[in-house]
Amino acid sequence: MIGFHLARQRGGAWRYYRVDIAYNLFGEYSVQRKWGLRGRHGALGGSHRTAWFSNLRDACLAAERWQKRAMRRGYARLAREPGHNELTVI
Numbered sequence: 001m002i003g004f005h006l007a008r009q010r011g012g013a014w015r016y017y018r019v020d021i022a023y024n025l026f027g028e029y030s031v032q033r034k035w036g037l038r039g040r041h042g043a044l045g046g047s048h049r050t051a052w053f054s055n056l057r058d059a060c061l062a063a064e065r066w067q068k069r070a071m072r073r074g075y076a077r078l079a080r081e082p083g084h085n086e087l088t089v090i
Contacts, residue, residue: 020032
């Protein structure tokens with residue numbers, strides 16, 4: 001699975017935006033987007049959408065488009081620092 005994590009702080013609350021590209025057993029690629037308040041999971045914590053593509057190129061282009069859109073809205077990329085388990089804004 002290929003993916004990236006984004007986050008932003010607004011009004012004291014951290015929000016997350018996650019995009020993952022996955023391949024399934026039927027030969028299709030999916031782009032899964034998840035977003036919501038950090039620290040909450042399930043129906044109360046966020047939303048998700050899945051889009052299906054017949055090839056990896058189209059899936060990557062869609063994921064890149066959604067990443068750029070989120071970054072225009074104030075989200076920043078997250079990364080793991082070596083030796084740490086938590087994600088940090090880069």
